[in-house]
Amino acid sequence: MLIISSCSNNGADGDSPPVVPTESTYTINWYVAADSSTRTGLIENYWNSRQHYFNYGNRDDREFQYWPQAHALDVLVDAYIRTGDSIFEQYIDVWYEGIYQKNGNTFLNDFYDDMQWNALAMLRTYNITGKEKFKTSVDTIWEEIKTGWTDVADGGIMWAKHTPHSKNAISNSPASILASRLYQLNEKQEYMDWAKKTYQWVRNKLVNKENGAVWDHIEVSEDGEEDIAKDWIFTYNQGVFLGAALELYSITGESGYLDDAIKSADYTLNNMINDDGVFKERGTGDGGLFKGIFIRYLTQLIFEEELPDTTRERYAQFLEHNAEVLWNKGTNKKQVIFDPSWQKKPGNDEEIDLTVHLSGAMIIEAAALLERENILE
Numbered sequence: 001m002l003i004i005s006s007c008s009n010n011g012a013d014g015d016s017p018p019v020v021p022t023e024s025t026y027t028i029n030w031y032v033a034a035d036s037s038t039r040t041g042l043i044e045n046y047w048n049s050r051q052h053y054f055n056y057g058n059r060d061d062r063e064f065q066y067w068p069q070a071h072a073l074d075v076l077v078d079a080y081i082r083t084g085d086s087i088f089e090q091y092i093d094v095w096y097e098g099i100y101q102k103n104g105n106t107f108l109n110d111f112y113d114d115m116q117w118n119a120l121a122m123l124r125t126y127n128i129t130g131k132e133k134f135k136t137s138v139d140t141i142w143e144e145i146k147t148g149w150t151d152v153a154d155g156g157i158m159w160a161k162h163t164p165h166s167k168n169a170i171s172n173s174p175a176s177i178l179a180s181r182l183y184q185l186n187e188k189q190e191y192m193d194w195a196k197k198t199y200q201w202v203r204n205k206l207v208n209k210e211n212g213a214v215w216d217h218i219e220v221s222e223d224g225e226e227d228i229a230k231d232w233i234f235t236y237n238q239g240v241f242l243g244a245a246l247e248l249y250s251i252t253g254e255s256g257y258l259d260d261a262i263k264s265a266d267y268t269l270n271n272m273i274n275d276d277g278v279f280k281e282r283g284t285g286d287g288g289l290f291k292g293i294f295i296r297y298l299t300q301l302i303f304e305e306e307l308p309d310t311t312r313e314r315y316a317q318f319l320e321h322n323a324e325v326l327w328n329k330g331t332n333k334k335q336v337i338f339d340p341s342w343q344k345k346p347g348n349d350e351e352i353d354l355t356v357h358l359s360g361a362m363i364i365e366a367a368a369l370l371e372r373e374n375i376l377e
Helices: 030-046 066-083 086-102 112-129 132-146 173-186 189-206 235-252 255-271 285-302 309-329 354-372
Strands: 166-168 217-220 226-228
Touching: 030 066, 030 354, 066 086, 066 112, 066 285, 066 354, 086 112, 086 132, 112 132, 112 173, 132 173, 173 189, 173 235, 189 217, 189 235, 235 255, 235 285, 255 285, 255 309, 285 309, 285 354, 309 354
Parallel strands: none
Antiparallel strands: 166 217, 217 226
């Protein structure tokens, strides 16, 4: 049902040697694998057909969580682009109505990063489908996002409305990406100003400029003392920072942005993997989605024309190696579900979080894209 093939050849933990991919057990048809992980794995296991959202678990957990819905939409869009199958467009349409209603007849939320994820996914959907309802909701969310910028910590968007003294990388880098993409849509200077200032705030406050590490957040005490969480380094922060840098490079052509993107990617590949060259397990819950988000933006970096060929090859090999390990070792192919560890197979009775499955689906869809564009060897 899935693959018929022949035998063939978040905190950081200090520097690791460069990734050396191991030999694959199978020659994998990534298109077929992606179809299985999205159609069977995501839709059949998680889709709530009555209320039109993705359940948080594949078995008994039918909880609604707002922020993973955005990444599920992104995977549906990946599949729609890959196949052109109208069934994915149908799911995308009812996703919109289901999430809107389940979230209280609004796409707004107390967490700024949650809103940014959904705005990014809906803007991408608008660009693919041309359906105005997605762009209208993006515009509404954007106006709300701007209210999160304050003078605390010299600027930056708050993590949440109830955390005025906490500013996070994850509430600013995605805002920069969103502003850049809105600028590319209509070239209003306001969007470019926001793209640059949110990006620059993260770079100034939360990026180790020597090695490209992105620290998670900064807390400001009542007397103005700043405390940066330098021990909190997560793959999704790395991913969205490089993504924001890449968007600005695409618009401006300024090489410093591309340098920042490469440095952030290299830090991740050198420090956030295990000795087998595979992403370290970061558990379930929110953390289950972190490496998938990094993969999405690393994939975009791979397609940057000005990326040095040797760097592109290294990134593509890393992605392919991780996808192969996940598919060969970390996938229950009967149910097409993924383990939080990409090096072991989940059991038939295991409850797997939506976040965990989405990371797996993202890298499988990414591998299918690279295969289609003849980037994988």
